[in-house]
Amino acid sequence: MASATDFRTCPNTGLKVDLTAERLIKANAVAAIVFLAIGGLFGILVAFTRWPAVHLLPADWFYLALTAHGLDVLLVWIIFFEIALMYFASAVLLGSRLAAPKFAWAGFALMLVGALITNVVVLQGDSSVMFTSYVPMRAAPSFYLGLILFAVGALIGCFVFFGTLVVAKSEQTYQGSIPLVTFGAMTAAIIAVFTIVSGAIILIPTWLWSYGLIANIDPIVYKLVWWGMGHSSQQINVSAHVAVWYAIAALVFGAKPLSEKVSRMAFLMYILFLQLASAHHMLVEPGLSSEWKIFNTSYAMYLAVVGSMVHGMTVPGSIEAAQRKNGFDKGLFEWLRKAPWGNPAFSGMFLSLVMFGFIGGISGVVMGVEQINLIMHNTLYVPGHFHGTVVAGTTLAFMAMTYVLVPLIFRRELILKSWARAQPYVFGIGVAGNSLFMMGAGTLGVSRRHWDITFADAPLPFDYPGAAFLMMGLNGVSAILALLGGLMFVIVIVGSVLAGRKLAPDEKVSLGEVAGTGQAVAGYGSSESIRIPGTAVLVAIFFIAFVLYYFVNWKYLSEIWPMS
Amino acid sequence: MALTPPSERIWWKEPIAKIELTWIAIAFSWGLIMFFMMIYWHGAGEQNLSNEAYRIKPEVFAERAQAMIDEYTVREEEGFPVVHPPPGSDVYLIARLWMWWPILELEKDQSYRLHLSSMDWQHGFSLQPVNINIQVHPGYDLVMTIKPDQAGEFGIICNEYCGLGHHQMVSKMYVVE
Numbered sequence: 001m002a003s004a005t006d007f008r009t010c011p012n013t014g015l016k017v018d019l020t021a022e023r024l025i026k027a028n029a030v031a032a033i034v035f036l037a038i039g040g041l042f043g044i045l046v047a048f049t050r051w052p053a054v055h056l057l058p059a060d061w062f063y064l065a066l067t068a069h070g071l072d073v074l075l076v077w078i079i080f081f082e083i084a085l086m087y088f089a090s091a092v093l094l095g096s097r098l099a100a101p102k103f104a105w106a107g108f109a110l111m112l113v114g115a116l117i118t119n120v121v122v123l124q125g126d127s128s129v130m131f132t133s134y135v136p137m138r139a140a141p142s143f144y145l146g147l148i149l150f151a152v153g154a155l156i157g158c159f160v161f162f163g164t165l166v167v168a169k170s171e172q173t174y175q176g177s178i179p180l181v182t183f184g185a186m187t188a189a190i191i192a193v194f195t196i197v198s199g200a201i202i203l204i205p206t207w208l209w210s211y212g213l214i215a216n217i218d219p220i221v222y223k224l225v226w227w228g229m230g231h232s233s234q235q236i237n238v239s240a241h242v243a244v245w246y247a248i249a250a251l252v253f254g255a256k257p258l259s260e261k262v263s264r265m266a267f268l269m270y271i272l273f274l275q276l277a278s279a280h281h282m283l284v285e286p287g288l289s290s291e292w293k294i295f296n297t298s299y300a301m302y303l304a305v306v307g308s309m310v311h312g313m314t315v316p317g318s319i320e321a322a323q324r325k326n327g328f329d330k331g332l333f334e335w336l337r338k339a340p341w342g343n344p345a346f347s348g349m350f351l352s353l354v355m356f357g358f359i360g361g362i363s364g365v366v367m368g369v370e371q372i373n374l375i376m377h378n379t380l381y382v383p384g385h386f387h388g389t390v391v392a393g394t395t396l397a398f399m400a401m402t403y404v405l406v407p408l409i410f411r412r413e414l415i416l417k418s419w420a421r422a423q424p425y426v427f428g429i430g431v432a433g434n435s436l437f438m439m440g441a442g443t444l445g446v447s448r449r450h451w452d453i454t455f456a457d458a459p460l461p462f463d464y465p466g467a468a469f470l471m472m473g474l475n476g477v478s479a480i481l482a483l484l485g486g487l488m489f490v491i492v493i494v495g496s497v498l499a500g501r502k503l504a505p506d507e508k509v510s511l512g513e514v515a516g517t518g519q520a521v522a523g524y525g526s527s528e529s530i531r532i533p534g535t536a537v538l539v540a541i542f543f544i545a546f547v548l549y550y551f552v553n554w555k556y557l558s559e560i561w562p563m564s
Numbered sequence: 565m566a567l568t569p570p571s572e573r574i575w576w577k578e579p580i581a582k583i584e585l586t587w588i589a590i591a592f593s594w595g596l597i598m599f600f601m602m603i604y605w606h607g608a609g610e611q612n613l614s615n616e617a618y619r620i621k622p623e624v625f626a627e628r629a630q631a632m633i634d635e636y637t638v639r640e641e642e643g644f645p646v647v648h649p650p651p652g653s654d655v656y657l658i659a660r661l662w663m664w665w666p667i668l669e670l671e672k673d674q675s676y677r678l679h680l681s682s683m684d685w686q687h688g689f690s691l692q693p694v695n696i697n698i699q700v701h702p703g704y705d706l707v708m709t710i711k712p713d714q715a716g717e718f719g720i721i722c723n724e725y726c727g728l729g730h731h732q733m734v735s736k737m738y739v740v741e
Contacts (some may be wrong), residue, residue, distance in 0.1 A: 007698075060728060093567055134685070137727065176569040177569055179573065180570070181566045221687055245582050246566035250567045255565070255566070256565050256566070256571070257566055258581060259584055260575035260576075260672075261575060262582060284613055284697060284699050285703040286617035286680075287703060290612070294603065298598065298599050301596060301599045304598075305589045305591050309587070309591040314584065343735055372698055373611070373697075376697070377723075378690065378724055379690070406671035445690065447723035449723075449724075451731040452731045457731040458731070459642050459644075459663075460642060460735050470605075492660075530581040530583065536583060543590065546594075554601070557609075557611050558610070561611075561710055561714075562711045563610075563612070563613065563696070564614060564711060
């Protein structure tokens, strides 16, 4: 079989690239971006409806659009892109052939068919059950079937990835241990298997229940297991986008991890503890003990949070160390000031890093405190938080990575380079606004998944404070920016892939300050002393913000009615 | 580089830089502080969600609520009974498509055992502007002790999506001096 595989040689890295793997990466990335565009358009409809002055959609269409938005961006866009990343991190980075390409295509087809079925069913209108589809609310059977097919396809993709690791090892396509980025992708794949199995355990019975073949599904058990999929799938994203941060730092700066051991241990913390996050959705539910809630919601004493905090230092730290080696050694921040801010791969990656930490990360930990969840559960604070993690964090990182994949894998030059330069900022600022204003509205008590916060046709209406309406308006304005950023991304990428100048087979790609793959950093690292004072200052600012915000929310909690 | 196998083959024996070790120690300690903070609040804090819950059939819950309504209704408002149960008693709030039933009137600084359950789908109890948010499930009776410390008129909003009438599922709670 190996003899039947065709390779080309990458002019930048000298790596052998399996052409089948390359085609699969392209197919998955293209599908991902198509669903990002569809899901993003549903998102703008949602944001415009929640903007009280606009209130775009009627109620039934609003709940339909919200269901489709969640499914298409939170699940379909991200998982398709992750499959592309996994094939890139295994076959391409290890210079290996892809294991079982026919299975990989079958997995791709299943995912595509599943995603289409679910979209069609949702558009038919009687499955507006939200992404979470909490029982006993019932969707049409094919809603669950589509999700199951999609998950099976993704599972096949994970096994193709593991198979490729085995093939590369046994055919000795690389020396020593797998690269850190591949290790990160492996972390994502391991969590993905756990995630998809959880999904199967709950969605298959729910599918049968939707036909009436199973009489009853306990709503608490459903939530617990469903979030074993729903939240863990977001941990796939975290692992994958952290791997992307490392990859872009390496491609643009030639950065080398400060310490392989520390970065890998941090990924290991994800594998060991992130699955406990189902508890984040169970903190104000009946029937679970506080002991269970505290242990699980904190990922066993916050060990997975420690993992993210470690990456939060080692990623910028590795960039700082590389930049100082490359000559930007003055003061605390010359390395950062003179970073290639016009390179969308770098700016997207760095904005993703900062916003994931400051917005998504801190808010997630605070909201996941057993008691503080009482003042946030199911308010708009929740979507505020996860737009900080999944959009500002994961989506922006994946967009940044796409700017790298277009020349390296699609072998096309980017068109509209000035649009590409501006895109991460437009999208990033818009999404940061979405996150922060939704969190603000949530702090004021505004409910998520709600068509009309004026309660115009409710028999016993209630008035939210005026500031809440201001927040929703600002959220709408931010959504316009995010929409523009999203459109710019889709136009630049689709345009480049279809009409960008084709690169010659031996043409090198310049990815940043350091041409090629940055051979400038020959060797620094744990064996010599590392100087990263700028990163230390950034990390200190982050930590102070984290501690302050954490205790401010305990203060808010202490002001509500006593309850026990 | 992160894209290539580690340059040191025996990477796991490389020493870790001091700045990384320091940050790991800080992050780990902060994790412990946050972990024990939750436990501490169970002893020292006044806002903890009860762990008391029972499986219950919706019709049994409805009967108990009706018994309370029959005994303690003081007036009607928009067709909803307003119930003023005695302090310390068991009070019931039914969530169903798409209303909360009945309207409760409580006394300030008095404790009540509040029971929450749903007759049909999942709902969200969101007391505003106090901002207390609790999930309400069918088949489960969640019992908590609450002690309103402000008087006034409060809103109860459903904040778990429950179908097309979700946004009409709003009610009131009164707290009187």
